Amino acid sequence: ETGVTQTPRHLVMGMTNKKSLKCEQHLGHNAMYWYKQSAKKPLELMFVYNFKEQTENNSVPSRFSPECPNSSHLFLHLHTLQPEDSALYLCASSQDGTWGDEKLFFGSGTQLSVL
């Protein structure tokens, strides 16, 4: 148990659906992240929130929309996705988001399949 909880664990959606992924951390951290993990590829950073402010979106398509209502909760809203968006989506948190000089705590991920 890492202290970072993601729901749902698995999600199957059609290209016209709208769904949301949820992440919650109970560690008192100030930075939260969304990562995408596709088969045979390195982890890709999608979004960073530091003290609830988005600091980077890394050129992610607009069909992915993050929301961070407070420092403990992070959402990823999905709409009109493409089959190539099928992947494992991981949430992580860290104390202050200081650019890789601190440990990351990951959730178990949401395995997303887009049909």
Place this chain on the structure above:
Amino acid sequence: KNEVEQSPQNLTAQEGEFITINCSYSVGISALHWLQQHPGGGIVSLFMLSSGKKKHGRLIATINIQEKHSSLHITASHPRDSAVYICAVRQYSGGGADGLTFGKGTHLIIQP
């Protein structure tokens, strides 16, 4: 070409064997992370190091800054060590917004 290269990509060994996973990088870094990902997806941070060696239980991580190389060793390996091991580096410049560049991972299977 990925700036972080791991070897081997896949490794199958027998229980009890000494395991070494390597990570080489081509940029200046301030920190290197070793992560473990079990089947099912969850990732656990094993080590973060910037010099020398760190040990935790049967796991040992070393780094040689001059040679731009790190190794993760597992002593007395056990089937529960089966996982994907990921190396990530914090570059002095560049990298993602979290400052980390990830390797593709080494898939380790320990057979009983």
